[in-house]
Amino acid sequence: MDMDKEITAVQPTQHHQPISEPVIVIENLYKKFGDNVILENFSLSVKREENVVVLGKSGAGKSVLIKCIIGLLKPDKGKILVFGEDITMMDEDELATARTKIGFLFQANALYDSMTVRENLEFPLRRHWTSLGEAEVDKMVKEALENVGLTHTSDMMPTELSGGMLKRIALARTLILKPEIILYDEPTTGLDPITAREIDQLILTLQKKYKTSSIIISHDMNCVRNIADRVVLLLEGMCYAQGTYETLEASSDPKINQFFK
Numbered sequence: 001m002d003m004d005k006e007i008t009a010v011q012p013t014q015h016h017q018p019i020s021e022p023v024i025v026i027e028n029l030y031k032k033f034g035d036n037v038i039l040e041n042f043s044l045s046v047k048r049e050e051n052v053v054v055l056g057k058s059g060a061g062k063s064v065l066i067k068c069i070i071g072l073l074k075p076d077k078g079k080i081l082v083f084g085e086d087i088t089m090m091d092e093d094e095l096a097t098a099r100t101k102i103g104f105l106f107q108a109n110a111l112y113d114s115m116t117v118r119e120n121l122e123f124p125l126r127r128h129w130t131s132l133g134e135a136e137v138d139k140m141v142k143e144a145l146e147n148v149g150l151t152h153t154s155d156m157m158p159t160e161l162s163g164g165m166l167k168r169i170a171l172a173r174t175l176i177l178k179p180e181i182i183l184y185d186e187p188t189t190g191l192d193p194i195t196a197r198e199i200d201q202l203i204l205t206l207q208k209k210y211k212t213s214s215i216i217i218s219h220d221m222n223c224v225r226n227i228a229d230r231v232v233l234l235l236e237g238m239c240y241a242q243g244t245y246e247t248l249e250a251s252s253d254p255k256i257n258q259f260f261k
């Protein structure tokens with residue numbers, strides 16, 4: 001379909017310039033459940049070191065999109081190229097390899113309540129990088145906790161931490177495997193505004209440090225404004241519009257405008 005709207009009137013932005021080489025290219029993705037068409041001709045490309053926020057109403061298909069990118073759902077049609085390799089054509093072994101390059105920050109953090117913070121951080125290392133020695137594991141856990149300013153929580157249980165601290169630990173755990181791409185599912189939902197802004201800042205700081213590329217699902221318009229190099233509006237199954245926060249906010253199209261009120 002030719003309804004995709006590229007909003008081109010670029011305004012000055014304080015965000016860094018992403019490098020133009022794409023790390024994710026999604027072409028004409030189509031996904032339905034029964035008669036319920038969720039994604040219809042959805043296309044999107046994400047450049048290296050770019051933060052793309054996907055904005056859409058509840059039920060628009062944002063989670064379905066993310067699940068397709070990590071191969072948890074198979075689209076009915078279309079391609080998802082991650083570093084040039086089509087995720088939709090991969091078997092489980094190939095997917096497992098591809099997923100080591102893709103970090104995922106779950107909305108509910110997905111930390112293990114029965115493990116200490118340190119054990120939660122060690123878990124992905126021991127699972128994916130089995131050849132690491134104790135000293136290396138220690139060093140990486142320390143670095144991960146320093147990155148999020150929570151070295152003192154190492155021996156604490158997740159239940160002893162606040163929502164903002166849990167989000168930081170979840171972010172540290174996502175980053176510990178040094179993924180090149182991070183997918184964030186509503187990273188600031190459920191946090192108070194001040195903590196939410198701290199998480200935005202941390203996401204940006206760590207992105208600069210590790211040079212990651214990201215797709216971020218968010219309803220939090222402050223988060224969208226702070227983090228997005230580019231905003232993509234997922235509407236009616238497709239990429240309805242895309243542009244900087246400022247250009248979309250200035251749009252006179254009521255379908256775009258409704259998100260910025």
Ligand SMILES: Nc1ncnc2c1ncn2[C@@H]1O[C@H](COP(=O)(O)OP(=O)(O)OP(=O)(O)O)[C@@H](O)[C@H]1O
Nearest residue numbers: 033034036038056057058059060061062063064065
């Ligand atoms: N496994 C599934 N089987 C059937 N329908 C599904 C499945 N997964 C998602 N859906 C449907 O797909 C649609 C999009 O769901 P999705 O979770 O992607 O929405 P969303 O945009 O992430 O919404 P929210 O912002 O509320 O999380 C919904 O109508 C949902 O019921």
